Amino acid sequence: MPNATDRLSIVASAVSNDPRQAPARSRELGFSGLLFDAYGASLDIPDLSTTGRREFRNVLSAQDQQLVGLRWDTGPKGFGPGADVDQALSRLDRVMEAAAGLVAPLVTVDLGPLPEPPPAVKPKPRITPGVAGLILLPTSSDLAAVRKPEATSPSLPPPDPSFVSQVDGALTELGRRADRYGVTIAFRSELASFSAVERALKATACPWFGVELDPVSVLRDEWDVDEVFSRLGSFFRHVRARDALRGADRRTKPAIVGRGTVNWAELLSNLEAAGYAGWITVDPTDLPDRTAAAVAARRHISTQDI
Secondary structure, eight states: OOOGGGGEEEEGGGTOSSTTTHHHHHHHTTOSEEEEESBOSSOBGGGOOHHHHHHHHHHHHHTTOEEEEEEEEOOTTTTSTTOOHHHHHHHHHHHHHHHHHTTOOEEEEEOOSOOOOOOOOOOOOOOOHHHHTTOOOOOHHHHHHHHSOOOOOOOOOOOOHHHHHHHHHHHHHHHHHHHHHTOEEEEEOSSSOHHHHHHHHHHHOOTTEEEEEOHHHHHHSSSOHHHHHHHHGGGEEEEEEOEEEEOGGGOEEEEOTTSSSOOHHHHHHHHHHTTOOSOEEEOOTTSSOHHHHHHHHHHHHHTOOO
């Protein structure tokens, strides 16, 4: 992985809602690029004219800032039941067209709810004669415990076929449009697991699709860091730099990068081993003092020894 400092960017709305001021603020804070919301508080980038897009890029280049890409959220229904899939695809089509026109062929997308695949059943270890020789004879208390019925967790049913069909159909169409524009889409989901994202990727098998790695999502997920990297490491197209304190039942509380539960030295080392060469975008939008959080995040990531 290239020097992390050279590929550090920040979410534009975290430094300013004014797209004319965000590049200067980003540079002052020591970042090299900006990830913009496609539809922001003061600017809808897909609505920019050709002249407007040229001026937008000039504002960035004047501050020696790179446009990392655009981000968009499909909303609470995503492409699932009750969603207006055609409208969502239409809006995302405009986002991809704008990204291509701005020569920033990356769009990060929160897919919303996704069909959850049934959990994989892990095989029980086989007891060999050598291991059997180490087994102790049960005591009377052990036998009593065996007689008690064990609590079993109900197995999850397979996802609703109509849900699967609708999501996969929407993603297949999205893949066709991404191919037309030559735009890479990095998926994330605040409402689904990594295994659900993996299922969606494999179902569509689109070369323009990838994953946005969010360390906070890893803290909440059943998969640990090693499994996330082993299953999805080759799909990483963008990294969202956030941190959080993890509590019971995988609950999390936003924290400044380096002051939460995420092991950043391990994460960056794994990214290097996976050959990741993309941007790491600091996203302090969940924190009260975004500027201080952004500075602390940049300093912490830049000083990690990998």
